Amino acid sequence: AQKVTQAQTEISVVEKEDVTLDCVYETRDTTYYLFWYKQPPSGELVFLIRRNSFDEQNEISGRYSWNFQKSTSSFNFTITASQVVDSAVYFCALSEAIKGTDKLIFGTGTRLQVFP
């Protein structure tokens, strides 16, 4: 069965600290897609990254980086030199490429609070 686990419910850091948000997923499919979304207080889910199951290359985008490891079924997200504006709830999500199952399975989210 599909499942996404974000074990960290809430993380608090002080500005400029690095922080890693963990995501572990379960799927029976060999072709799948993983995502990270950010949800600020306004409520809108903001797309951060999409990664397919055949691309295990890590990715860096500014202060954000992602580590995808199929061997441990993990897709972790690191924010370097965190800023107050990074405060939000972050969701990891999974989508399988099986016809008829076109949906996102979300984890429970990690609330990140960055203090000045």
Next chain:
Amino acid sequence: KAGVTQTPRYLIKTRGQQVTLSCSPISGHRSVSWYQQTPGQGLQFLFEYFSETQRNKGNFPGRFSGRQFSNSRSEMNVSTLELGDSALYLCASSQTGAYYGYTFGSGTRLTVV
């Protein structure tokens, strides 16, 4: 480029009433999905439409229904509202589907009293 637009932003309804929420996807996006977000259950998939056809449906009672129009705009309807239906309802659009990545709207916050 306009984003996903959801109306209304906030809604207060009474138990037993029905409600219709609207979603206008990004121009050119043919897939529209709806998600319910509550503190207890998190983000849960309601249904997905592509070119006016429902392709996938989540585990919600029949009181929850939706449709998509020829211009890709979508509506979802909840009949006989219950207190537990209070939630943030998020609409998302994509060119082809979930695996491509969704753009979400700001949501409609529904409160049932």
